[in-house]
Amino acid sequence: MLFRYHEISTLPPLAWGARVDRGGDAALVFHGMFVETHSRGFIEGAWNDSFASLNFTAATIVAGTGGILEHDRVRFSTSTDRLGPLFSIVKDGSVYVSNSPAFVMTMSGEEPDDIYPFYDYDLLHIYRQGLYCPNGHLRLRSATRLGVHFSTIITVDERAAVRFDSHRLCELPRDYQTYKELLLEGTRKVLDNGADPARKRSYGPLASLSRGYDSTAATVLAKAAGCADAFTYIDDRCRDPKCDSGASNARFFLGMRCKVYSRWQYLALGSCPEAEFGYAAANSMVPLAAVEDQLPGRILILGDYGDTIWDPKAAKVSNQLSRPWVRHTHGLSPVEFRLRVAYLAFAPASIAARHNRIIHDIATSEAMRPWSVGGGYDRPIPRRIAEEAGLPRDRFGIDKVASSHSHLRDPSRFSEKGLNHYRRFVSQRHAEVPRPIYNYWRARARWRHYLWTNTNGHEDLRYVHSTPLQRHFPFILNAKPIPIPWDYMFTFQWTVASMRSRYALPQVSVHA
Template sequence: MLFEYQHIPEWPPLAWLAMWQKTSRTITVHHGPRVETHAGWFCEAVWAGEYASGGFDLTDIVSGSGGRIRDGSITYVSSASTVDRLVSTQINDRFFVSNSLPCLLAAADGSVDPAYPGYYEDLITIIHGLDRYRPFISSTIGTIRLTYFDNLLWNGKDLKVEAKPAICRNFDSFKHYRTFLSGSLTLLAENMGARERKYPYRMLSTLSSGYDSPTVTVLAKEAGCSEAICIDKARGGSDEAGEVIASFLGIHPLRVERNSWRETSLPEPPFILGEGMGTDIPFKSAENALRGRVFLTGYHGDAVWAKKGKYLSEKIVRGDPSGLSLTEYRLWPGFIHCPLPFFGVKNIQSINAISNSCEMRPWDVSGDYTRPICRRLVEEAGVPREFFGQQKAVAGVLFDELLTPSSMERYLDWIKEHRRAWFRQGRFPPPASAEFEAWLEQHKDSMKRKLLRTPVLWRLGQDYPDALVRPSWLRRYLFGWALHVTKEKYRIGLKEASIHE
């Protein structure tokens, strides 16, 4: 088997799509400008190992994606987290694998049902774990599989899900676990800056007043990171303390205004495609800083580093889908998302045992919001106790914050153009009016408050767990619109494709 590459300059820098027929031994890989290509492998990835050997298929410390030929088989590697994914499908005797859903649909000339209201609910099922999420999306070209954390193996006959290599680790002390994190980041830093790369990367972290991002930044600085994004305000308007923490750590803060993404043109679609909501869209404001970076975040730290852990399953159960909305967006500015808490995540029980051990008691604070591992790491790095980890702050947006006026106008036009899709199913489309939606939401909230005051009916007012939000009737169909908009950009690139290697 061999790869044949087609460079598509118009595509997002890190997007790629592998296409082949069952009887063929040549796999054509269409790719954006910053995808690294070699005779037996390609990637937009960094991993804890030597870059030149291309061993990203042999480790569970890998961020990004790619493909690797070994012994007549091909392994398509997904990021070792549940905030990124591969998408794949089979059409007759043809196979498609990509790191982008709109890319795959554009290449295969497919689409999804614009009137289906459940994309958000389906996509966020990944928070329930690798064995309980909904792995398929229906489309006009057939079923599309979503693969998180695991890899895909092509053996010449079938494309199957394959678990990442099982690496035996036993974190029996804080020192042991800290050494593992520091060592992994050091190897990652050497990999991302390897001279064999056409496009080397630099680290970039993020800082807020919580626990997770300061922990990540302390470890990242030891591996050479010198900058961190600091979003100015949390959801609700409270000031963040990221810049203050940066001063203690000797990190240069890159201040970002939480709502400045609203000043850009059509910013929402790539974020919405991740989980149907677009939670992490404030990072749009830091787009220039993110280009060519390995972006280190603390997503999933609430489960891995919490003392009173609720989610200690090897199947990676989460409390919310935060970080997932970067999975499509990151391909456009060209950065690799690396959520550090996923390093060694299969050993979450032994990590939690450290949090509850006697040696960590000096760093255990009263109340439910305590993460001894984080507190010890950050305090030992010189940040005073009172400057972080006092209360949980979230910068992500909710459904009612989404869509600038111009984006809302385009979204409403799309609903009008596709309203027959609802009528064919015997249902009414949502009213294409932002004002009417606001009126509905206002009265819905009023009714909900009345239900909550009525003991017999209070349960009717409960929608979702606190970590999740129910989309309004109008915003329930954002995913289909975002996919339509983004797919067209890939389609334009495909028309201009030309072989250069």
Template sequence: MKLNLNAVAAWPKLAWVARFTPLIDTITVFHGPYVEANDQWCVEAVWAGDYTHGDFDKTDLIFGSGIRCRENHAVFVSSGTTLDRLWHYRRGDTWYVANSFPALLATADLSLDALPTSCVRNIDSIMRGVADYERLMPCDDGDLSVVYFNNLLWDGKALSEIDKVDTAPTFDCYETYSNYLLKSADTLAENMYDCRRSNQITPVVTVSKGYDSSAAAVIARHVGCKQAVTLKQSTSIWRGSDSGEEVALALGLECATYNRTAHHYPQEETIWSVSGRAGILNWTLFDYPEPLSLFFTAPYGDKMWSRTRWSRRDPFVFTGLSLGGLGEFRLFKGIFHCPLPFWGMRHLEELWDITASEEMKLWSIEGDYDRPIPRRLVEEAGVPRAVFGQRKKNTSHDEALLWPYTPESVASFQRFLIAQGVPTSGRALMWLRRHGANIAHLVEANLPRSLTQSVRRRRKEAMSTSAELLFRWSNSELSQTYRAALVESLPNFTGAAEPQDAVEK
């Protein structure tokens, strides 16, 4: 197997789409300008392994995605998290695999009209875990599927999903786990800083007063990170600021502080395009290092490092999708998303055993907000106990009414709604509706569920409808951008042409 590479200069930095047919040993790849590529592999990732060998298909510690050709097969490698995904699509004898849904739409000339009005519901199913989500997206024009965490194997005849290798050891005590984190960080650093890479990668970490991001900052510092970003305000006035400046200072990191909300968000459509939600829209405000960055975060530490054993023991079962919203934005900005709790995630119950063990009692403060593993990691790195992990706070951008914020995005969304025959409202009325919805949600949250059950149901239905519309609008806009850039860079591009007819770079 080999790759036929077609660079698309005006595409987002890290986007790629592969196109291939059975019994032909060449895979045509269209890719953005910062994808590392040769005829045997292309990759937009940092992984635990020697960069020159390109063995990113042989690890579960990969942050990004890629394609690895072997002698008689090819592996499409997804990120070692469920916060990114690969899409694959088949029309007739032609297959496509992509790390971007709108790029797939543009390259395969696939219309959103061919998809059901329940795309977001399918996407939400990943909250049930890697073993139980809905892989197939109903489509009137071919077969469309999505894959999280696992890889895809192409043997020249068929495409199949395969498990990622588990490189983590058995975690039988805290030292085993902490050594695993530090050694993995060393390996990632060697890969990231390899002089044979075409472009420089700079690590950066988001930090707050919480346990999880503080732990991520410790590991980020170990790989050479010197920059942190933090959001000043939390969503609750009485809980106060969630700024992680003190944590960053204790770790010797420079820290840039940002407001939690704004009136303008760069490339807002990219956030809505993942699942029609904007939980991490404020992360678009950060000044990420150029040209590429390895971004350390810490979602789902509340499950991995909890003192309470969750009833759903599948480590990939979660209660929200907010962090997945970075998936398309990161391709534009050149970000490799590296969430620390996913390292060794399949050993969840071993981590629960460590948390409950006698050796961790010194790092337990009891109460509802208590995570001994990250507390020990952070305190042993020199951060005082009182500086972090005292009260649970939230800096997400979730709101009760789903609607764009940036004026240009609002205007674009309204045009989309009008074209779809959906009633829309003016700016002043939408301002009132947004603030009214937030107040109503606050009241609802402080009343007994028995009194608000019907209201909650109606609000959930309304948000589901809005999320679907936002998903379709944003992907429609982005796919047009991808398509225009594709035609500009490759004038002879013919959409659904067979791979052997692809234009040489």
């Protein structure tokens, strides 16, 4: 088997879609201009080894997605930090795999179900299970299903048979120092890989910095690996707009350049930015649209996964990267934006995260007690990392604000153009749905929300192990999702429809 590449100038620069046909001798790969291609494999990402090695399926840290040939099979890799998922469709003897849901559906001729209201909740169900669910599924308009894959290696052989495996485990940390060394070395290697001049495009680091624990520690790790640039948000709708701004910490204590954006700046862009961020309405990262001027050619350093692995209560029970308590997905919302703008995303907190029990023991050890401040927001490991870098204790880790998010579930979170575009899409699509089917799904949504509000589900986060029963009844035995009103339950379909035109392939390529 071999790769047959087709670079399409109209595709987003980092997008790719592959097709493996049963009995075929080649895997067809359609890709944008900045996807790195080689006879052995392709990648839009960086990993903790040399770029020349192209051995990312054997790496323990991968920031991005790609595929490798191994004899008579292809191995497709997601990111290890859950920020770079893959999507697949098996249909008519072919397996389609892509780093974009819209691309894989366009390639295979599939569409989401216009009236199905639970995409956000179904994605959360898959996401919560971690490695217990390497092959989640979403319903589509036809009987075909959309595969959703986080932190997974997908193997497709010449018979179009599919298998799922985990990435390699890194070495086991023994104490705080060896764990910190793993974090520092892993971050440095990923950034060095991204900066390799042999690439079509090299990537320099840029940190997203708030005053929370996780982004602060991630920024400190990135700075130690050479990162000099950061950005932060202020919130004009808060009594104290700078309450979560990391600008002064970056400039005065870390010696970094830091640009400040308003959390609501995207509302004035005039370009309907919400349409690129609708895959996860309950945790949209659309404020990132205002940062587009800084992002091309960057590795974006994020604090994601710190809320799991650096919170001792969560780390104790997050086996196999599972998080049965989270109320929304992380990292899924900006998929289309990232592929178009052409940047990589990397969460240093995910390094060694599968050693969660060891990290919990380190965080709660006697040696870490000086960095434990008590209360509900207490994370000794990132506090120690930041304080050892010179940040005063009262400058971070006080309140959790989540200023980089904007839930797309009420009109105030949409720009005027975006809201009109979304409402027009929903009105047109639902007008084509037979009234009994429309009424059925609306009643289903109303009933589910009623049950969560009045009988089942929990508002609080219950830090418990993921069990088969938990995975079967995720929103009854643990925290219910952030509820989305009926009028805003169709942003997934809206984003797919809005993105389809950018993934149209020339007919000569489709049948190559």
